Amino acid sequence: MFLGHFGLGFAGKKLAPALSLGALFLAVQLADLLFWILVLLGVEHFRIAPGATAVTPFDFYDYPWSHGLAALAVWGLVLGSFIYIGRRHRVAAVVFGLGVVSHWFLDAFVHRPDMPVFLRGPYAGLGLWNSVPLTVAAELLVFGGGIAIYARTTRATDRTGKWAFWSLVVFLVAAWVASIAGPPPPTERVVVWSGLAMWLFVPWGYWIDRHRAVRVR
Numbered sequence: 001m002f003l004g005h006f007g008l009g010f011a012g013k014k015l016a017p018a019l020s021l022g023a024l025f026l027a028v029q030l031a032d033l034l035f036w037i038l039v040l041l042g043v044e045h046f047r048i049a050p051g052a053t054a055v056t057p058f059d060f061y062d063y064p065w066s067h068g069l070a071a072l073a074v075w076g077l078v079l080g081s082f083i084y085i086g087r088r089h090r091v092a093a094v095v096f097g098l099g100v101v102s103h104w105f106l107d108a109f110v111h112r113p114d115m116p117v118f119l120r121g122p123y124a125g126l127g128l129w130n131s132v133p134l135t136v137a138a139e140l141l142v143f144g145g146g147i148a149i150y151a152r153t154t155r156a157t158d159r160t161g162k163w164a165f166w167s168l169v170v171f172l173v174a175a176w177v178a179s180i181a182g183p184p185p186p187t188e189r190v191v192v193w194s195g196l197a198m199w200l201f202v203p204w205g206y207w208i209d210r211h212r213a214v215r216v217r
């Protein structure tokens, strides 16, 4: 899943207004952000396998530390604790931790049964990626819902707050469409480096957050 994770990140602002959108993106995307680093380090593995599913040409066959449910629970607990220690804000800490774990459940909807529960299985996955229409519907539903919640929870305090937000929405959708409609990437290396570029969404989220305020009701 791609857009859906960001949808939950946007929605998280309503649950924990104290968390920056950048921190929320870090939480919901931590699994993927870690994955590309671990692949680069040779710790985790995937291969390009055109036709692996209707949506994605990748075979994710070894990623227990970034995409295991148990591992993500530990990551969420550790990072959530850091937030609690640093900010003394229980809601922010809990929402961050749950955001980290949410990645597993969203991915388990779309992935084949390759999502480890513990480090060496059992493996879960409902395989929504076998259907393009179902994947598109699910991604747009969660993403659209998150955008709607975020737009109602916050307001731009200047022009940047408006354009930084909507340009990110357009950029994410464009990147997602390109990944579904485009040809499979030529090499694993290309995939890893474009995957690492996803770290840019974290500062982008912080940037948006600094130019938007939570609406008071």
Ligand SMILES: [Zn+2]
Residues within 6 Å of the ligand: 001, 031, 032, 067, 103, 107
């Ligand atoms: Zn993932």
